[in-house]
Amino acid sequence: MQIFIFIALVMLMLGSYMCLYRLAKGPTAPDRTVAIDILGIILVGFCAMLSILRGEDYYMSIALAWALLSFIGSVALAKYLEGKEFDE
Amino acid sequence: MNEYIGIAMISIGIVYDIFGCLGLVRLPDVYTRLQAATKAVTMGTSLILIGVAVYAGIGAISAKAIICMFFVLLSSPAAAHAIARGAHSSGIRVERVTAEGLIGRTIESELWDIIREGYEFEKDYFDHMLESSPILDLEESMSSHELYKRISEILGQRVNRPPDIIQAKLIEREKECTTALAPELAIPHIIVEGEKTFEMLIIRTKNGSWFSESSPNVHAIFVLVGTKDKWHLHLRTLAAIATIVQTENFYENWLKAQDTDRLRTLLRERSKLRHEKKKGKSTPDNGVSRR
Structure with missing residues (x-):
């Protein structure tokens, strides 16, 4: 079972490297915003996998917090792209 | 389990x-x-x-x-x-990735009609002519005589006149005074016998073609052939072309366009700007900013 979870973690890392590639390459600001959004969601899955690997539930709390923050961050960046103030 | x-x-x-x-x-x-x-x-x-x-x-x-x-x-x-x-x-456009075979002229022109209805402007004579005129895309650089030969072959068919006459007239016209109006633009125009004929031929020369000492590298050529009774169209077309080539980054986009369909689309877009300018209407860049 352990080996399977390790493989799964490696695969998710591969996915997040792809996001990082898009984040670095761009070419436009919305491309980077999409990459950050997707990276956040993948890391939620990553934290969930860690929590069953270690059998600790606080990893799941990290995932929950991360999901919340990544959503807020994405929406804020999208508002920024739209060229508006955040309270509009 | x-x-x-x-x-x-x-x-x-x-x-x-x-x-x-x-x-x-x-x-x-x-x-x-x-x-x-x-x-x-x-x-x-x-x-x-x-x-x-x-x-x-x-x-x-x-x-x-x-x-x-x-x-x-x-x-x-x-x-x-x-x-x-x-x-x-923020103005990001959709990349054109549809397979070449799927973009027929029909889809392009249908889409264009839809856009036009959205912006509520009327086609004028130049737009009609833009749809029907042939566009020639020349990769290799040509001497002006070869170029005139190609032009007269195509236009001869379209106006039903022998190509020799057109070629002779083009050469004569060029001798009188150069038709290259700007370093990158030439508008050769000739008058033929008869009546009720007016045709335009649009040529893009990627590597440039030699017109005169002052304009050795012409990229955009608009050839106009008309009879005497259609002279007013001639002037209106010249005005439309002049407005179009003055729009922002026209020559860059003109050289960047991949094929004749894209060239036509570019001219259409610029022609649309012309109408909006005429109306004095601010251009809404996209639907979102209109609330």
């Missing part, structure tokens, strides 16, 4: 995640990347979280995983929509 079900779900979720990320890397523009990555990754991560909940059994981990899954399912489409909207209003 629970472990195996959980692992199966996690595996499926990871496959979705990887394909979503692959889409993020491989696809050509923001919108396609967004639609591939968001949907697949949301699905994948939700499956991973359900898998984790099943694997861990009832307890703190599974409770948090379920809450987290609902949150991801709710928030990720909303974030994607916000990003797409932001990208659209």
